[in-house]
Amino acid sequence: MIRFEGVTRRYGPTTALANVDLALADHELVVLLGPSGSGKSTLLRLVNRLLDPTEGRVFVEGRDVRSYRPEALRRTIGYVIQNVGLFPHWRVADNVATVPRLLGWDKQRIARRVGEVLDLVGLHASTYARRFPHELSGGEAQRVGVARALASDPPILLMDEAFSAVDPVGRQRIQAEFLEIQRRLKKTVVFVTHDVDEAIRMGDRIAVLRAGRLVQFDTTETLLERPADAFVEDFLGRDRTLKRLSRVPASALARTVPQPDTCDVLPETTDLRLVLSHFLKEGTDVVALRNGSDKITGWLHRRDLEAWARSEAPP
């Protein structure tokens, strides 16, 4: 769907990207991760031609992006940025309708679609459509930003530090909501962030960049298990084992043999890291898991969790 071939981008004497090769599969969420100045935003902006590479080529749907008219290309790619960038003089509905209007949709279709996407990001059109951006909280504005990017139902989404401006609590919620949307819509997403936890929570695959070079491109699990070098290892942090645990739901290690003892009950979607935290705090060795309708679906033992952490732990 998106492919970078030997891409180099220079600004005067400085090289922002050096010979990057990267290919994204359809429907996957790839995180571009790296410290500031690593070239991740530059790489993202090559996709919709906000920048052009100095050398190398970028392909979208198999076509060199330079064969598209930039405006036409951009209208087929959703774009969400850090400070949201909502147009302050337009109401929420007009903001969301930006791309459909540029594409010349008729009014009824636009109105219907605005309602749909606002619904999709969990904002009631009746409450929010007529509001101005300054009447929204940070989280609401960011949701509108996502809705705006999804309005024309583009197959590709570019998200540049999309949730960085939201406070930590709101960020976790909007991340979860976005993952839920992504599970349904299956867009091809390029997601730029410098936040390791966010990368691990969101990414199907993660591309780690450093000083304009692609250091490692792997599934999130592989990245956590086998960092390519000391830089990646360092950047991911020393608690990689805990981070791996945070990607796995408790239900993955559940046993169905009923436990006689009374024990605490947690939702089965709780990640292993939280379960471990629960074990440590309560001094217990087993928890029961319940599903969405409060039925017990299994039990998770501490020894299973520890074995999993050790077995796939990096050498």
Next chain:
Amino acid sequence: MTEDDLRPARIDPVLGILSLAGIASALFVPFYQFAANRIVAGTDLALLASSPPAFTLLLATWAAVGVFACLPPAARTSVPAQWVWLLVPVPVLAACWGAAQVSSTLAGSDPVARVTLSTGVWVTVLGTAVAGISLRSVAVVRTLAAVGALAALAAAAGAGAFDALSLAREARNLGPAFGAEFTQHLVLTGGAVGTGTGLGLALGVAGHRWPSWRLGGFLSLNFLQTIPSLALFGLLILPLAWLSTQFPWLRDWGIKGIGATPALIALSLYAALPVARNTLTTLDQMPQAVLDAGRGMGMSGPQLGWLVVVPLAWPAVLEGVRIATVQTVGNAVVAALIGAGGLGVFIFQGLGQTAMDLVLLGTLPVVALALAADFVLGAASGGRRAHL
């Protein structure tokens, strides 16, 4: 800050003082002056001696304002209290009523005798203005009061109530000259603001596009502002006179050393600065995220400009135009000295003849024009800015 500081004062200090000053002026300050002709010194007339009913109305109104100032704060800020604003124009109406009465009794039949407005009237106008700003109310009530008062004054003037006032006599003496100079003033102001806005927009955009131009451009405009307008008019006389002798066809276009041309040039240069500065500032402060989002979603350059940049920059630019207009209305007065005409003609004539009524006849329309421009353009830019 403690909570006590946030509570409104027990007695409203501004309205209290205004009330006292209003009552004192009605009692002790002359409101009008009567003179047998234009040359002799006039005699002062107190309001009570001129018109007892007007005196009573004025005194009662200021007393009512005083009583209102002493009401408990909760009552002063209540919704019905907003209607108190209707009282605001009453002192001015009373003073005008007195003027109509005194002028018809004293000077009505004698065409050279004159009644002039004096200190008390101007104190009343000033007090009314301060009261209008200080009292809080909704736009509906304020508009109602202002329109009502203006309508009453216009009706009275139309019925000839003020015809015997010296101001009206001077205006009648001038005849069509007044209208002509008023129009000329509008032409000078409009032309200069129009040209200055164009120039200011161009400079602002250029300064934003090419930051290296900024220093030079704004230094020269700032420097221009420090030159008194009269001096700038004078400075332009020489080069323009030289140009018109070198190229006689310029003279056919009306371009010469004195007259409207140098005035328009100088006034345009003055008007350009506020527009240029506001344009530059608003363009510089245009949120980058918004422009990036617009471009990233596929707006073309012209679409981005028309749909995003212009609507966002427009209130600030209009604010610059407002400042330029108010400033130019005043500056255009001086243009009369180099033969450009305008209301300044009467002001300088009046100053030369020590005829204060003539000066007022030039000044009052200038003040009214400036206030009107301020109000209209302020409302236009403020209304747009409200939700940004």
